Structure formats: C-alpha cells, structure tokens
Amino acid sequence: MVCLGNICRSPLAEGILQHKAKAAGLLWEVDSAGTSNYHIGEPPHRLSQKVALQHGIDISHQKGRQFTARDIQTFDKIFVMDTSNYADVQRMAGKYWDASKVDLLLNAIHPQSQQNVPDPWYGNEDGYHQVFNLISEACDCIIAKAQQGQH
Numbered sequence: 488m489v490c491l492g493n494i495c496r497s498p499l500a501e502g503i504l505q506h507k508a509k510a511a512g513l514l515w516e517v518d519s520a521g522t523s524n525y526h527i528g529e530p531p532h533r534l535s536q537k538v539a540l541q542h543g544i545d546i547s548h549q550k551g552r553q554f555t556a557r558d559i560q561t562f563d564k565i566f567v568m569d570t571s572n573y574a575d576v577q578r579m580a581g582k583y584w585d586a587s588k589v590d591l592l593l594n595a596i597h598p599q600s601q602q603n604v605p606d607p608w609y610g611n612e613d614g615y616h617q618v619f620n621l622i623s624e625a626c627d628c629i630i631a632k633a634q635q636g637q638h
Contacts, residue, residue, distance in 0.1 A: 493526055534615040592622065
C-alpha cells in the first residue's frame, strides 16, 4: 500500500487489508510505504489511528518508511492511492518496474476507473472516515477476488 507520506492513507490501507486478510484466513504479509521521505519513522497520523481504532484496527505500531525499488521484487501486488503515487512508484522502481504488479487501489472496486483515494491530510476527521470507507470497500474486493483465485 503506497501513498505520498505513509502517514494517512497507506497506513490505513495496510491495517485494513491485514485485518480483513487475517479474518478471512489468508496469511498475507501486508506493508505500506510512502513515495516521499517526509515521515520516515513516524507513526500514522493521529486521525488515521483514531478512525482505524473505532473500527477495531490498531495501527499505532506502524512506522513510516519510503518506497524502494526492491519493494517491486518483494511484494506480489502494490496498490497505490492515486495517479501521482503510481507515477512516482514507476519512476522509483526504475529497472525493476513491473506494471502487472502495480495498480490504483480503487481499481479493485471499479476496474480501470483510475480513481484516486483522496488525501485527508489537510481536512478534518470526516475526511478520514471517508477514506477509511473507500479503502475498506476496496479491501473487501481484493479479499473476494483472492478467495475466487483472481488478483
């Protein structure tokens, strides 16, 4: 799961997908990163933590990290939050770029729609609830496709 700072959207996405995968009996390794280095080593934004916890998901242990080219090799699938993140991941992956592994998260709900998960960073708590709900729905689709043998 990748966003810009690895502090709002991608930590939520990591927590949500890990929670749902575990509940579905899937032994997945889920991680998140940012394309920037703004928040390396920092915990998720307080509102991301608050909203996740309201849904029974504790993301307080997560620490921000920056995406690396090696992530393309390490992970089977990389979901990005917006088209800017997609372009950044492609650039940062360099010779390791593999378009078959990278997709916008909301394409899980609406294939090929290229919709962005809005960045709640500058908004209020309502934006974090909206983002949680979008990510949760996308994660439900990812789990359902995995259980049907797709991805």
